[in-house]
Amino acid sequence: SQKIEQNSEALNIQEGKTATLTCNYTNYSPAYLQWYRQDPGRGPVFLLLIRENEKEKRKERLKVTFDTTLKQSLFHITASQPADSATYLCALVRGSNYQLIWGAGTKLIIKP
Amino acid sequence: DGGITQSPKYLFRKEGQNVTLSCEQNLNHDAMYWYRQDPGQGLRLIYYSQIVNDFQKGDIAEGYSVSREKKESFPLTVTSAQKNPTAFYLCASSSPGTGGLTDTQYFGPGTRLTVL
Numbered sequence: 650s651q652k653i654e655q656n657s658e659a660l661n662i663q664e665g666k667t668a669t670l671t672c673n674y675t676n677y678s679p680a681y682l683q684w685y686r687q688d689p690g691r692g693p694v695f696l697l698l699i700r701e702n703e704k705e706k707r708k709e710r711l712k713v714t715f716d717t718t719l720k721q722s723l724f725h726i727t728a729s730q731p732a733d734s735a736t737y738l739c740a741l742v743r744g745s746n747y748q749l750i751w752g753a754g755t756k757l758i759i760k761p
Numbered sequence: 762d763g764g765i766t767q768s769p770k771y772l773f774r775k776e777g778q779n780v781t782l783s784c785e786q787n788l789n790h791d792a793m794y795w796y797r798q799d800p801g802q803g804l805r806l807i808y809y810s811q812i813v814n815d816f817q818k819g820d821i822a823e824g825y826s827v828s829r830e831k832k833e834s835f836p837l838t839v840t841s842a843q844k845n846p847t848a849f850y851l852c853a854s855s856s857p858g859t860g861g862l863t864d865t866q867y868f869g870p871g872t873r874l875t876v877l
Contacts, residue, residue: 653803681864692765692868733844738803742864748819749866751796751803754767 651677655739655752660666662729662759666751670755679741682715682722685741687736687754696737697724729759764788766833767852769870772841774876782872784852791856793835793864797821798849807850810835839874847876850871 661666665677670681680701685693699706699715699722706713706743712725726733740749765786774780786793792811796804806819810829824843829835835854841845850873853866 657801664775684867688847690873692853692871693866695865695867698852698865740804748794748806748809749804751805753801753803 651675651743651750653739653741653750653752656752656755657761659756659758662757664731664759666728666729668726668729668733668758668759669760670737672722672724672752674720677720677741678717680742681742682713683740683742683749684711684713684722684724685738685740687738689736695739706739708741726757731759731761733757734759764850765854765867767830767850767872769840769872770870772874774874776876777841779838779840780838780874782850782874784833784835784837784869785833786852786854786855786869787833788854788856788868789858790854790867791831791832793829793857795819795825795827795835795837796851796853798851798871804851807837825829827828846874849873 652675683698684696697713699713701707710727714723714735735749736754739752770784794809796806798804805821807825810816812825816827816829826838831843849871851871852869855866
């Protein structure tokens with residue numbers, strides 16, 4: 650069955666360093682992959698979308714890579730700040746009806 | 762301001778009761794979705810609707826019902842048939858086919874349902 654895996658353990662990073670989060674998937678060939686940020690008790694907020702023919706996408710301090718051979722996406726936050734602390738979710742589009750399959754998310758903690 | 766609203770933010774239900782969660786959007790999006798979020802799990806799709814007066818079951822539709830009588834509104838009813846309804850419920854909308862970000866979803870603030 651289709652499966653998405655994100656690190657279940659929280660990731661602790663020192664302020665100013667680069668945080669790297671991983672999203673792996675199996676039994677699937679998505680056309681798109683998305684990353685969202687979710688703060689406690691809130692709905693997810695869209696950050697970046699990357700297509701299968703794109704290797705890398707950037708937005709300010711954020712960078713996403715997409716390796717369809719490895720079936721993996723990496724999400725990087727450079728010059729991390731305590732305000733970047735949140736749970737980050739990856740999601741893959743499923744089929745032509747625009748449904749998304751979601752990872753469980755990785756909690757990122759940026760320590761001052 | 763455009764966005765999605767959900768109400769109430771917190772909801773308590775006694776066993777055997779049906780409850781309805783509200784979701785309204787003014788983004789003029791055609792598609793709307795209901796998800797359930799449990800600790801340690803990804804969002805799971807309950808129902809979705811791509812157009813008014815039409816909706817489809819998601820992966821975990823049993824014990825839930827929806828309606829889509831208006832483009833702006835997609836209420837979710839959690840029925841007494843749902844055996845484990847305590848969870849965080851998220852409503853989302855999207856506008857497929859209108860540019861590059863065809864399936865980006867915009868979420869409401871969520872409703873936390875607790876069964877007493």
